[in-house]
Amino acid sequence: MGDVVSTHLDEGRREVISAHTRQVMAEFGKVYEQQYAVALFNSVRFEIEGGGSAQSQLLHRKDPLQDKSIFSGDLFQYLEENKKWRNRFIYVADSYNISYYENKLAHDRGLHPKGVINCAGYKALTSMDEYLELLNSCLPDTKAKAGNSPFLKCASSYLLILWHPYARHHYFYVRTEKEQKKWLAVFQDCVRHTNNGLSEENKVLTPAFTDSVRLYRQAKGHYGTWDMMCGDPPRILANLVMETLHQELRALIGPRLKGKLQQRQRDWMLISDAVYRQVLAQTRVQYEGLVQTCEAKRPRLDASLRTDMDQIITSKEHISGRIRALVHLRAEQLLRSNVQPYITSILEALMEPASRGFSEVREVLFREMVEVSKNTLNDGGKEALGKHMEKISMLAFHPVKMQSCYEKMEQLSLEGLQQRFEVSSPSVFIQRAQILMREQMDNAVYTFEQLLHQSLEGQSGEQLYKVIQRCQDRVLKKYDYDSSTVRKKFFREALLQVIIPYMLKQLYPVYSTELPKFKELIFEDFSRFILVENMFEEVVLQSVTKDIMMAVKEAAVQRKHNLYRDSIVLTNSDPNLHLLGENPIDWAQQYGGGEEQAGLGNRKRRQVVSMIVPEGMAPLPYGSCLEVPGVEEIPEENEAQMSEEVPEKPLRTLEYLHQQPLSATKSTAPKEPGSPDSVDGIRELINPVLEIVLPLSEEADDPVLTNGMVHLEEGQEIKAITTVTEVLPGDTAVERAIQELDIAVEEDDGERLVECTVDSDVELVPPSAYSSPRHHDDSGFQSPTNEHREEEETQPLKEELRAGEETVDPEQVMVTLGQEDNESNDEMGETKEDIAEDDSDVVSEI
Structure with a gap:
């Protein structure tokens, strides 16, 4: 395998790859430096003028996964080095990176993992046919059939494949369908989280980067959504480089590959992975240098902005008015004839699965809170309450429990609209909605914790049950309001993502020759903060915003979507609650239920998804995959809970053997x-x-x-x-x-x-x-x-x-x-x- 890579990626070709990467990064760097100044201007202006959306009723937890890990267990992994399957211990940390070890002992001893998988840009598959369909796109004029894959001889039909268009593919298998479904939920959650790698809390770097990527691709003729906007900025930039480099190398190297079809595809995957790793290492270094350069200029830019903010805003509004006058008629005509007739259809396609998904989040939340109240009433005492609250606190990050919510959104289909508006795939909207579902679930659970903890003083028995019921009703009311607000914002943003690129593609070629003359109207000192291309996009966005707002407002009237009307604004009914939100609650320590912690020995990080293996028991034969808990509850690490259809069976000890007949x-x-x-x-x-x-x-x-x-x-x-x-x-x-x-x-x-x-x-x-x-x-x-x-x-x-x-x-x-x-x-x-x-x-x- 190494010979294949070294043969087709010699020093000369690697230098060509490096040169191509430097060229893309140089072009992107110019755009980024311009957009960094614009993003800083918008941030400072928002800080001075204030404003924003309605206040959230639910509390937000800053670091929900502190001292937590997601999951760990055993899987069989395919090793390309020797074409064999090996048992590996898989550990998913709070970063959602998948680390695999030789065995659990190697992990417990703190040894370095055999490898780490960053799931950004991957797809989690369970079907060989689906995998081969994606694999066929790797090399031109090649078609593979299921069953003709000699490098994947597997003893089980329950496969788990992580596929990436550029990086290495990873193959796993388990022995039962139940294990496959639950591992798939974990892998999909890893992909979902790592794809959402840009922090919204950074009001300068994040918008500067996203706008730079969008403008760079538009300059190359690529409008609309982009599936590979996945991961952290260096990884997104590597995808940006590979978007053109991958096709060139495939046309150059593909015809020179030898062997059967599957062997050629396998060799190409190894070559593509080597190229991707080289490009990623280069983009990481160059992006960090680019950010350091811009951040070094930030104090001087910030001081200039605060001094001349009024003049900059006046100059920008004057130029924006002139651009609006230029493009107004054509933009209105395009909007009325080619966009307005489809707004309702796009909105309905988005709202149906999203509303079902957020409703399912509410149902799961309601069921879990009812279980807490019932179990507390039956078991009695705050110790039982602490035990159950410790379980529900990580509900939003339990991929199996949340799977039913995520599946509702995966039913989104924009068929018929994708070709017209150049939407490459609905996956961008699906993953965004799923991330919002998880955030709302965690906010609701965290608010329930704070309200309950605030009301527990001096309560017990029947009173404790009534307190839980009151907190439950208040949290559900807050969730209904916040989920409505979040969904309406999501619908507006999604409509803009669909419509604006289409309108820009139709309008920009018409006015591209006239826009440069507006640069002459900008003072040189303000030219870093006022860009004609950005103002042109803002004018186009403003022309369609009114129609989008009206469409969402009309949809809010329909009961089937469970949206609040914009005229309904809830004031914060718990003024002291936001003050309590800064203090995380350790239920196990304060109210008991921490017995499992005592049984964990030196394990410091508690898993969100626990293994069903009692402490002190010997491992299962052959390192069998330890099960993810079912949808019924979230068991802790030391709970010896097996599925209902499997009776408990004690291990055979030496005492047991002494009791058996000699012949046995x-x-x-x-x-x-x-x-x-x-x-x-x-x-x-x-x-x-x-x-x-x-x-x-x-x-x-x-x-x-x-x-x-x-x-x-x-x-x-x-x-x-x-x-x-x-x-x-x-x-x-x-x-x-x-x-x-x-x-x-x-x-x-x-x-x-x-x-x-x-x-x-x-x-x-x-x-x-x-x-x-x-x-x-x-x-x-x-x-x-x-x-x-x-x-x-x-x-x-x-x-x-x-x-x-x-x-x-x-x-x-x-x-x-x-x-x-x-x-x-x-x-x-x-x-x-x-x-x-x-x-x-x-x-x-x-």
């Missing part, structure tokens, strides 16, 4: 579920041991023992006396049963030898030292949810014994142990219930 401990051959382990299994089925059958005397009331029936050796005891009127021969039945058992064990051994040869390229983790041979995983891919199938299987030997007419009634069989067995039993202190070895003398008598 010596046998190392694995057995199929449902098969008896030894002769003890047969005896439990047919129950023949030490039972004496006596004829019933018609004259006597009690049965009479005669010397001719039974001869007892020293140390033997009579277990039961059964009276019958007829005795049937039973030697052959018992012997046949024992022979059936031996044949079944031999067949099991043969089948296991054959099965162990399958998928020999897969590295299997050794079974736990505490696991029983009966629980041995034949294939290496058994899910923990299938461990107890032996309890569901029928007993074939037992059924066969029931079927025949010649079988012996269990009450008519007596087994006499040999002298050697009796002596050994006496030495070991064992009783009649001990089991002889298969090669010991077994005598069956009537």
Whole structure:
């Protein structure tokens, strides 16, 4: 693999890549320096003039994931180096980067991970067909079919693939569909979070960067939304470089690749990843230098702005008026004929899934708060309340619990509108709405915590339940108002993102030759803060803003969208609540429920999504993937809670093995579920041991023992006396049963030898030292949810014994142990219930 990369990316070609990156960054840097000054002007103006949107009713938590991690567990990962699958321990930190380790011990010891995946720009897939469809776009004139992928021979159909148009692809698999769905929710949350990598709190750097990227792409003829606006600024700039570089390299290197189709695609992915890493390293260094240069000029620019703010605003409004007069007629005509007829359709397409998603957020929040009140009432006391509040506090960041909300937004379809308005994909709007859902959920949960904590003093019992109910109602009312405000803002921004690029593409070529003359009207001292291109965009935006505001206002009247009218403005009903919002609450420490923390040892970071493995228990065989909690609740790390369909099964300890018969401990051959382990299994089925059958005397009331029936050796005891009127021969039945058992064990051994040869390229983790041979995983891919199938299987030997007419009634069989067995039993202190070895003398008598 390294040879393929070095062959096609020699020093000369790498220098070409570096030169191309420097050229793009130089062009972008000029635009960025201009937009930085404009963004600083807008920030200072907003600071001086004030204004803004309506005040939020819900509180906002500054650092919700402090001292938290998202998830960790085991997955099988495909290694391209040796084309094999290996078990890896996956750890998702609060940064949502996916780190994979050799095993959990390596992570716990603080060793460096084998690798870290930044999910920005990735797509999480579960279908090989979907993956191959995306893979076909890598090289021109190549088509691959499912099943023709030799480098992905997998022992399971439950795949998890992270796909990126430029970077390396990552392949994982699990053994059950349940695990796949929950890992997919975690991966999608990682992608969602890292794609939203620009902080809105930075009022200068963020708008300067986004405007620079948009204007740079518009100068190249690319209007509309961009799918690769993902991640932090250096990664977005790397995507910007690769947008043109990738196509050039593909046309240059693609025809020179050798081998079969899949091999060529695989080689191209390795080459593309190497190029992307080189470009990313370069853009990171150059962007940091660009920001440092602009930040060094900021004090001087800020002082100039505050001194001349009035003159700058007056000059800008004068020039904007003249530009508006120039473009007004054509812009109005374009708006009436090509835009207005579609505003309602675009808005409806956006509002339907978004309203369902935010309604689902409210439902999930309501259910969780009801569970808190019910459990507190049933369990009683603040200790139970602290335990349940500790769980609900991270509800917004639990990907499985929030999945039902996110899925509602994924139903967004702009089909028919995308081509007209050049919307590359609805994913930009989907992920934005999902991020807003998560923010609103966290705000609501945090507000519920603060209100409840404020009202708990001196409350208990029935009063505590009423306090929770009052806080719940207040939070839901605040959520309804805030979610309405957030959605209306989202709809307005989405409409602008769809419409403005379309109008700019139609209008800018018409006026591009006339706009430069307006630069002559700008004073030189103000030219850094007033740019003609920005004012032209503002004029176009103002021409369509009125129509967008009216459309959203009309939609607010419709009840189906659950929006407040703009005339309804709630004042802050809890003036002291915002003062409390600065203090995070540790429910486990203040009200109990911190037992799980004590059981975590030295683990400092608590997981939002917990593993269902009790502390102190041995790991599951083969490092099986530890389950993400279900939608029913969010268990803590030390809760031994399994899914309802899987019964609890204790591990086999040394004490347990001492209690088992000698034959069971010596046998190392694995057995199929449902098969008896030894002769003890047969005896439990047919129950023949030490039972004496006596004829019933018609004259006597009690049965009479005669010397001719039974001869007892020293140390033997009579277990039961059964009276019958007829005795049937039973030697052959018992012997046949024992022979059936031996044949079944031999067949099991043969089948296991054959099965162990399958998928020999897969590295299997050794079974736990505490696991029983009966629980041995034949294939290496058994899910923990299938461990107890032996309890569901029928007993074939037992059924066969029931079927025949010649079988012996269990009450008519007596087994006499040999002298050697009796002596050994006496030495070991064992009783009649001990089991002889298969090669010991077994005598069956009537």
